[in-house]
Amino acid sequence: MSKWDWSYVWEALPYLYRGAIVTVQATVLSFAIALVLGLIIALIRQSPNRYVSTAMTEVVEFIRSTPLLLQVFFVYFVGPQFGILIPAWTAGISMLGIHYAAYCSEVYRAGILAVEEGQWEACTALNLSRIRTWRTIILPQAIPPIVPALGNYFVGMFKETPILAAIAILEMLQQAKIFGANNYRYTEAIVMVGFFFLVFSLAASAIVQSVSIWLNRRYRLQ
Amino acid sequence: MNEPRIRFENAAKSYGSLTVLDNPETACNEKVMNEPMVRFENVTKRYGALTVLDELNLDIARNEKVCIIGPSGSGKTTVLRMLMTLEQIQGGVIWVDGEPLTHMQKNGHLVPASDRHLRRVRSKIGMVFQHFNLFPHMTALQNCMEAPVSVLGLPKKQAEERAAELLDMVGLSDKRNHFPIQLSGGQKQRVAIARALAMRPKVMLFDEVTSALDPELIGEVLNVIRKLGAEHDLTMLMVTHQMGFAKEFSDRVCFFYGGKIVEQGPPDQLLGNPQNERTRQFLSAVLEAR
Numbered sequence: 068m069s070k071w072d073w074s075y076v077w078e079a080l081p082y083l084y085r086g087a088i089v090t091v092q093a094t095v096l097s098f099a100i101a102l103v104l105g106l107i108i109a110l111i112r113q114s115p116n117r118y119v120s121t122a123m124t125e126v127v128e129f130i131r132s133t134p135l136l137l138q139v140f141f142v143y144f145v146g147p148q149f150g151i152l153i154p155a156w157t158a159g160i161s162m163l164g165i166h167y168a169a170y171c172s173e174v175y176r177a178g179i180l181a182v183e184e185g186q187w188e189a190c191t192a193l194n195l196s197r198i199r200t201w202r203t204i205i206l207p208q209a210i211p212p213i214v215p216a217l218g219n220y221f222v223g224m225f226k227e228t229p230i231l232a233a234i235a236i237l238e239m240l241q242q243a244k245i246f247g248a249n250n251y252r253y254t255e256a257i258v259m260v261g262f263f264f265l266v267f268s269l270a271a272s273a274i275v276q277s278v279s280i281w282l283n284r285r286y287r288l289q
Numbered sequence: 290m291n292e293p294r295i296r297f298e299n300a301a302k303s304y305g306s307l308t309v310l311d312n313p314e315t316a317c318n319e320k321v322m323n324e325p326m327v328r329f330e331n332v333t334k335r336y337g338a339l340t341v342l343d344e345l346n347l348d349i350a351r352n353e354k355v356c357i358i359g360p361s362g363s364g365k366t367t368v369l370r371m372l373m374t375l376e377q378i379q380g381g382v383i384w385v386d387g388e389p390l391t392h393m394q395k396n397g398h399l400v401p402a403s404d405r406h407l408r409r410v411r412s413k414i415g416m417v418f419q420h421f422n423l424f425p426h427m428t429a430l431q432n433c434m435e436a437p438v439s440v441l442g443l444p445k446k447q448a449e450e451r452a453a454e455l456l457d458m459v460g461l462s463d464k465r466n467h468f469p470i471q472l473s474g475g476q477k478q479r480v481a482i483a484r485a486l487a488m489r490p491k492v493m494l495f496d497e498v499t500s501a502l503d504p505e506l507i508g509e510v511l512n513v514i515r516k517l518g519a520e521h522d523l524t525m526l527m528v529t530h531q532m533g534f535a536k537e538f539s540d541r542v543c544f545f546y547g548g549k550i551v552e553q554g555p556p557d558q559l560l561g562n563p564q565n566e567r568t569r570q571f572l573s574a575v576l577e578a579r
């Protein structure tokens with residue numbers, strides 16, 4: 068038996084293809100959740116109401132200091148005991164999204180705090196409403212500089228997707244494992260998964276970088 | 290305390306109504322004109338334990354040009370920031386155009402202003418900052434259009450016309466589509482002035498608007514302010530270190546020291562023949578620094 072056999076590569080492809088689609092879908096969906104929810108969390112943390120902002124900070128701290136796997140298990144296995152039945156896919160995607168929303172909110176927060184105080188003052192002096200101030204003045208300045216940092220989490224989440232296997236979601240690595248078990252042969256499948264992760268990460272980084280350049284140019288920020 | 294409140298309320302009523310005669314107390318449009326545009330009434334500002342302004346009283350008449358001078362830390366900026374509602378006050382009342390700014394009248398009492406009230410009264414005031422505070426992601430024109438469109442609800446086209454006109458007035462018609470980063474300090478400050486004017490304020494505040502500029506750019510900004518004063522009905526309140534400009538431009542100069550107005554008067558008198566020892570010291574220090 069040779070160390071590397073191309074026939075296994077062809078045979079593994081359909082499995083890995085199915086797995087790859089699940090992995091990419093899971094990453095994109097949960098990243099979308101993380102982006103939107105993270106922004107909402109960051110905005111709530113800027114609330115002038117002390118209690119609201121402190122409560123939000125505590126929640127973020129809590130999410131960040133417990134393992135993602137535990138959170139996924141909690142929702143998927145403990146939920147049903149209280150009559151809350153959530154399908155594996157929904158549970159996995161939303162927990163991945165929520166977990167990373169906590170991290171993304173920190174990034175948004177840094178971006179928001181980096182906007183000069185004078186911008187807020189100009190908005191007050193011009194009598195802009197709160198919503199308008201956020202939407203057209205603060206966020207367009209806060210977000211472009213943090214796109215690379217958000218992008219890092221995008222790549223990070225992608226590499227975190229194998230955790231979904233723990234609640235029986237057939238993402239790519241799980242597919243490779245199944246293929247390996249069925250054929251008593253792991254080398255090709257596992258290497259291919261690694262290769263795919265590498266390619267995807269590089270592609271994702273490139274996308275993030277061009278979005279970043281485009282946004283900075285669009286908003287004239289250096 | 291109750292007296293001026295009643296007076297202001299009647300005055301406000303007499304604005305819109307022509308049938309003033311049936312109420313003898315409000316037959317006083319003239320009185321409205323005599324009301325100060327801005328009134329600080331026993332206004333106190335504290336930062337924690339530090340009292341920055343202690344029971345400030347200051348009236349500014351309609352169209353009056355007042356310059357504020359004084360040493361660093363004397364509270365000059367704070368006066369403007371309180372009026373712009375960028376700082377909360379810890380005591381007293383600020384009146385703008387006959388209405389309380391940070392308070393509103395409810396059943397004959399002054400209660401803290403609602404957001405709506407605050408925004409309505411604040412719309413009468415415009416401010417220009419030392420560091421311009423232009424929106425860096427918008428062109429000069431967009432900077433001047435943002436608030437008229439979103440706050441006043443002006444149609445885009447009309448807002449653009451207004452903005453272009455104002456940029457014209459400050460001598461920047463050729464820079465309309467430039468971003469702040471492409472402008473010199475003096476140009477930025479002129480855009481900032483145009484931006485504030487686009488909201489058609491009645492009161493304009495200037496906080497050391499030439500202090501961040503290279504000396505050769507100061508003139509162009511002062512010229513714009515001069516023109517404003519001459520051509521528009523504007524009450525202007527200006528913190529400045531340009532004594533020459535204060536002398537020629539203002540109707541009155543107030544000298545602040547330690548959170549109080551130590552001396553005030555017509556510029557010729559205050560700058561030429563100050564009575565107070567502190568004023569004299571300050572002015573000679575400023576002149577020496579030249």
Ligand SMILES: Nc1ncnc2c1ncn2[C@@H]1O[C@H](COP(=O)(O)OP(=O)(O)OP(=O)(O)O)[C@@H](O)[C@H]1O
Pocket residue numbers: 336339341359360361362363364365366367368
């Ligand atoms: N946010 C703040 N927190 C605490 N103290 C403040 C704050 N802002 C201003 N002060 C204090 O209030 C006092 C008055 O400040 P202000 O900025 O009004 O002075 P100024 O007359 O404008 O001085 P300058 O000529 O240096 O601009 C100073 O003692 C300053 O240290």
Ligand SMILES: [Mg+2]
Pocket residue numbers: 365366367497
């Ligand atoms: Mg100051």
